[in-house]
Amino acid sequence: MLLLGACAQGSGGNSASNVVTIGYTGPLSGAAATYGEKTLRGLQMAVEEINENGGFEVNGEIYTLQLESLDDKYLPNETAANAQRLVQEHQTPIIYSPHSGGIMAMQVFNEQEGFIIGGYSSEPAITEQGNTLTVRIPPSYHGYLEPFTDYAKERFGTRLASIPPVTQYGQDWANALLPHWESAGGEVVHKASVDFSKDTDFFTILTNALEHNPDVLFIGGPSEPTAKLAQQARELGFEGGFIIMDQAKLDEMKTITGGSYELFEGAVGVTPLIYSDFPGTPQFIEKYREKYKEDPGSESGYHYMSLFIFVEAMKAAGTVEDVEKIYAHIQDGVEALPEDKQVYIYEKIDETGGFVQQMRVAAVENGEIVQIKVDE
Template sequence: MIKRLLMSFLLIPMLLLAACAQGSSGGDGSSSGGGDKVVTLGFTGPLSGPAASYGEKTLRGIEMAIEEINGNGGFEVNGETYTLKIESLDDQYLPNEAAANAQRLVQESQTPIIFSPHSGGIMAMQVFNEQDEFIIAGYSSEPAITEQGNSLTVRIPPRYDGYLEPFTEYSMERFGTKLASIPTVTQYGQDWANALLPHWEAAGGEVVHESSVDFSKDTDFFTILTNALESNPDVLFIGGPSEPTAKLAQQARELGFGGGFIIMDQAKLDEMKLVVGDSYELLEGSIGTMPLIHSEFPGTPQFVEKYREKYNEDPGSEAGYHYVSVYIFVEAMKAAGNVEDAKEIYAHIQDGLDNLPEDKQVYVIEEIDENGGFVMTVRVAAVENGEIIEITAD
């Protein structure tokens, strides 16, 4: 009995010390080791499975921006200095997991902004993000995510329907009018197909085959491609994460397909090149989005150099768009005079765009439209004679 009492008296000061330590570093706007307050950003995306590389590259852009901002002493809002941190959770590209992750991030980390790089996850979060008051920073060119009337959603990349006309015109003129469609089975892939195929037919083309591929399950595309090629298409519409899309294109060439590829904007030509042999030979005649390393925006050269130095590879648009978005949101917080209120931050995103330093403009985003979409010029690229060339989009 005496021994237990002694132990209790010894534990009391220890518990008091622990409580004091917790009180000095926890809660909203918690202090870091340097005395600065911390704003936690959230991320939910595929960090395992076949789309893991895609998810990791989006996260890298966020992490690079945070490292730079914190390394430069953070940022000031209303006389207070803040630094940033990122809480990242794996959702394996599953919408229900993205929604669960978002709820956890809001409850445990009070994140005012959550990044998500897939339309399924974005739409799953839109069910409750206004009620829970957090901004969805959506990396998806799906127009529907900003046509839902959600007042706290930002669409980061351009709408994909801006690609339909240049993709169709180029492919028809170079290869012919018969199209076989084999996009990813995800909702995003199906939405892309539902937009492209009617446009192709309206332009005088013929859709000779329709199917889809589940990159989370399929690794050998022989049967899918054999069925598609039996219809003798001039062009294949394919897309999904870069790595499996590249393997699909490679197997199509191995089966004797000599036509063109329309590449859905999720897959990137420069990343696909690395998968099929570090040259564009197998991707001849492909049309897709302009690779970041071939872009000429004010902040692009510096970003590419820093990324190469850090990761020993070229950056893709996923990293670039997320990098610049972090800086835009920081400028919005500064203009809003608030780091916690999602509505106030959202209301000042245009200020964030207007105040963005030129050397951080990895992409030049002109404005945020009334629905929450970033507006910028669509840039299109094709592979001709083993080289990337720019295709002018009207």
């Protein structure tokens, strides 16, 4: 397994006992490695910034952070094994995972083992199962179903071919979108799935889908393979629209396929972070670009912001160890988050553990990103 650590001591001669270890388990190799690295970068930036500023104070004690990360190759069983290791070796009060399969694998035992799951997945099921120590960091994808459907159907037509990834997340997304598409008067003309861990040439999958003359393709997953799937669809003559699951980002897809949005004309997806205008967005983008020489995605922004919220929750709870108290003060963390850390704006954390925020939707029109109004 790949083990990456980031540790910095604050000023004042703090002892090792005043270091709080944050865990991460995600895909750092394989087809989703780029996605995993982007999620991890947000945490690394937050840890470095907190430590460089002298750490944080809880009940008169100064603490710094250490980040321990493990590669799970996007496999839920690896996520569970990694989480056990992180708890046993590092007593991590919080463990992040950026995929629903891994989050659900940890939910089997996180309450008993005593750690909070920082779940980076818009899958609503992760906070609907009653787990008392799970936080869903991005908004639920249910909020995207109506605007994505309305835009694609009105612009291109009613015939949809569905090609989500084989992951639990991809299948759950499809199981939510397809009935909504049909209830809105659309027709699902083809259903298939793609395994990005094995498939690199999508000719057969796409040929079978395009034989049904769809107006819209539903695709998604990590940005890199999603972009290549869309590109090959165009090469095979598809001229319709794309509904892009929220894991893939339009700006990242553009970079992967040569730097132009024209290939994705008519695609509808989440608004890329670089087109957002929240109070802390410009500062975060500047820091990220300086450090990594590229634009940040929402994965990095959400992880960065969420760790500051967890630190504020520890301050409000008066503990870095009692995870139930920390969890109970996450709303305090939301309210105490400094404006320059508000890469997004959370309204609150709801009763199930999901952060609530306004949905942001964008589409590609005439080779440019445009914002799509979403009714709240």
